[in-house]
Amino acid sequence: MKYGTSCGRKWPRSLGSRPAPPHRAGAELLSLPLASGPTPWTPLPLRAGAEPPSRPVVPATRAEVAMADPELQLVARRIRSFPNFPIPGVLFRDISPVLKDPTSFRASINLLANHLKKAHGGRIDYIAGLDSRGFLFGPSLAQELGLGCILIRKRGKLPGPTVCASYALEYGKGELEIQRDALEPGQKVVVVDDLLATGGTMCAACELLGQLRAEVLECVSLVELTSLKGREKLGAVPFFSLLQYE
Numbered sequence: 001m002k003y004g005t006s007c008g009r010k011w012p013r014s015l016g017s018r019p020a021p022p023h024r025a026g027a028e029l030l031s032l033p034l035a036s037g038p039t040p041w042t043p044l045p046l047r048a049g050a051e052p053p054s055r056p057v058v059p060a061t062r063a064e065v066a067m068a069d070p071e072l073q074l075v076a077r078r079i080r081s082f083p084n085f086p087i088p089g090v091l092f093r094d095i096s097p098v099l100k101d102p103t104s105f106r107a108s109i110n111l112l113a114n115h116l117k118k119a120h121g122g123r124i125d126y127i128a129g130l131d132s133r134g135f136l137f138g139p140s141l142a143q144e145l146g147l148g149c150i151l152i153r154k155r156g157k158l159p160g161p162t163v164c165a166s167y168a169l170e171y172g173k174g175e176l177e178i179q180r181d182a183l184e185p186g187q188k189v190v191v192v193d194d195l196l197a198t199g200g201t202m203c204a205a206c207e208l209l210g211q212l213r214a215e216v217l218e219c220v221s222l223v224e225l226t227s228l229k230g231r232e233k234l235g236a237v238p239f240f241s242l243l244q245y246e
Helices: 062-066 071-078 096-100 102-120 134-145 201-213
Strands: 003-006 009-012 080-083 091-094 124-130 150-153 162-168 173-179 188-196 213-225 239-245
Touching: 009 091, 009 188, 062 188, 071 102, 071 239, 096 102, 096 239, 102 134, 102 188, 102 213, 102 239, 124 134, 162 201, 188 201, 201 213
Parallel strands: 124 150, 124 188, 188 213, 213 239
Antiparallel strands: 003 009, 080 091, 150 173, 162 173
């Protein structure tokens, strides 16, 4: 490839155009187009004698930064997708491979536990697992944090006195229960489930804990389906998920 020169620099002649001249004091704002699509940045004026940037710097998103974590990558690689299950039009996110692989499962527990330690320190009294797949993560997470785990179950599954809360389903309603003596008033709880979709079950769990006058510090899950806006249903209760999908 042949090269030409300008201002002591070389550029390939095959590019068909010469590089822009050095920026002069008092010149207009620099505007460099991206390769394609709209420009997602605002150019700034350059100081006299400053070199123009070769390309814009676009900040990484929170999800991109998080996915740099090797443990999170380990978990993400074990999530499978099945279209049209359980009904046509639904893309099902399957966590079974995470449970099958001990390294991935351990990574998921470590990530959730580290988040809760940073967010709440030693303020948590109990982890509450939601029926049914929340039971897969709740006890292990509680063990990692040195805490006990309580169960929030579907109606009719728990013995003794219970309190109940209902939530809407596509056809009808569902009901959750917790034993009345599971918690003392004022105790602080984190609710865990495998996935947050519409948020109905998680919201009902928070209502149950409120009936016992416990304080819900946060709700957490492995997977969140963001397009269903389940976290909005939780209102002021903080929510955290490891992986987000549309």
